[in-house]
Amino acid sequence: MTRKNLIYIYSSLIPLLYLSSCSAPEKVLEQELKTMPGSFNVQVAPEAPHLKWQQIFSEPGLQRLIDTALANNFDLKTGMQRIEIAGAQLRLSRAAMLPGLNAQVSGGLDRYGNYTMNGVGNYDTNFSPNIDENRRIPYPATPDYFAGFRSSWEIDIWGKLSKRKEAAFNRLLASRQGLQWFQTQLISEVAARYFELAALDKQAEILTHNIRLQEKGVEIVEAQLAGGRATALAVKQFRAQLFATRGRAYEIRQDISRAENELNNLLGRFPEKIERDTAMITRTVPRTLFAGIPAQVVLSRPDVRQAEFELKAARADVTAARKALLPSLTLDAYAGYNSFKLPLLFSPGSLAAGVLGGLTAPIFNRGTLKNGKRIADAEQLQAFYNYQRQIINAYQEVSTQLTAMDNLQHAYRLKTAQVQELNDALSTANDLYLAGYASYLEVIVAQGSVLNAEMEQVDLKRQSYGAMIALYRALGG
Known part of the structure; x- marks a missing residue:
């Protein structure tokens, strides 16, 4: 093929490349974030101190359990592998920007027809007096042997590959x-199960104490029945109350077994006894957490940061998909030994090298690429909506838990006062019953009221610890 013909072919391709690269003006996806309030709806400190989980959950037994969970939890280990995958994908995107180099050893056999250019050319060449025996082309089947290196390099003239690398980098950060967000959730879950166990232990202790009191009450009323001072109905009522309390004790035992198994699952081990400090449920809930302003708290949460990086990655994907519609420039090169006779393959005369540059633009597969861009646009909007949702959720969670800690603290103080009043009422009811001024029903009601109030008091303390844990989680750990 003559140089004039090559120039004609390339000049005819230029308009096609230009037309394929032209497209309708891109619609810019512009979205605005909702404005966050300037502060939470409660009084908080102006700045948020950097507290580690060890400072918040200071009980030694709980710290050992959290350390075990961070070392052995299988979901956490799975998350670490996701980071490895994201890192490998980033390295792959970087490698795509570099020339590829492959070592190649190949052999082939071609049989050209008698009425083809190669067939006629090879046949005619063998009659030339200018070639020696080694240069004679095997006919009619011509072998082709190669041993050397081949390279291909797509030059990133539009920045398509760099945008793909940017997307991979942001997904690695995400x-x-x-993983950091999951660690925060894992720590919160372990702490919540630990405080739940402490609360259940306290409730089991309350039930055991009430069972003993009720057993003593049954003995008294049975003695009164024998002396003619009580009825059989009173005995049955006292016994029924005792049976109900014993049944609640078994329910608490089952709750303890469930909570222990759930905690052991978080620790990545088979069920076993959980060592814990039961008395800690009676202590004052620590109030060392501060909220600060929403811009400092909400935007620094790991899940919000994750959504932000995913949004950046989606934007880079959109740009890369748009630039995939433009022509791509590729350079191909090779160097090595090439011969049609195997004994002569590694002779100095078989050394060969070549380079080829090509400009390629999509034509028939342009619809596929456009649909890829539409997918990238939709995924970008999904990432944006997810980012907005994470910000709103984070703000609401912090605000909710701040008010919960205050409200539950007031409720616990009132419940404590109620328990004291009911205990006094029970003591008075017992004295009046023994003196004959109160009925057995009043004693039963008083006993049940004390038991329920004490159980609710422990549950409120558990909820207070739960609000503290939820606030730690809402602040992003």
Whole structure:
């Protein structure tokens, strides 16, 4: 093929490349974030101190359990592998920007027809007096042997590959933030199960104490029945109350077994006894957490940061998909030994090298690429909506838990006062019953009221610890 013909072919391709690269003006996806309030709806400190989980959950037994969970939890280990995958994908995107180099050893056999250019050319060449025996082309089947290196390099003239690398980098950052968020959730779950166990232990202790009191009450009323001072109905009522309390004790035992198994599952081990400090449920809930302003708290949460990096990655994907519609420039090169006779393959005369540059633009597969861009646009909007949702959820969670800690603290104080009043009422009811001024029903009601109030008091303390844990989680750990 002559140089004139090559120039004609390339000049005819230029308009096609231009037309394929032209497209309708891109619609810019512009979205605005909702404005966050300037402060939470409660009084908080102006700045948020950097507290580690060890400072918040200071009980030694709980710290050992959290350390075990961080070392052995299988979901956490799975998250670490997601980071490894994201890192490998980033390295792959970087490698795509570099020339590829492959070592190649190949052999082939071609049989050209008698009425083809190669067939006629090879046949005619063998009659030339200018070639020696080694240069004679095997006919009619011509072998082709190659041993050397081949390279291909797509030059990133539009920045398509760099945008793909940018997307991979942001997904790596997002996976790291996701792991940090899961660590925060894992710590919160372990702490919540630990405080739940402490609360259940306290409730079991309350039930045991009430069972003993009720057993003593049954003995008294049975003695009164024998002396003619009580009825059989009173005995049955006292016994029924005792049976109900014993049944609640078994329910608490089952709750303890469930909570222990759930905690052991978080620790990545088979069920076993959980060592814990039961008395801690009676202590004052620590109030060392501060909220600060929403811009400092909400935007620094790992899940919000993860959504932010995913949004950046989606935007880079959109740009890369748009630039995939433009022509791509590729350079191909090779160097090595090439011969049609195997004994002569590694002779100096078989050394060969070549380079080829090509400009390629999509034509028939342009619809496929456009649909890829539409998918990238939709995924970008999904990432944006997810980012907005995470910000709103984070703000609401912090605000809710701040009010919960205050409200539950007031409720616990009132419940404590109620328990004291009911205990006094029970003591008075017992004295009046023994003196004959109160009925057995009043004693039963008083006993039940004390038991329920004490159980609710412990549950309120558990909820207060739960609000503290939820606030730690809402602040992003």
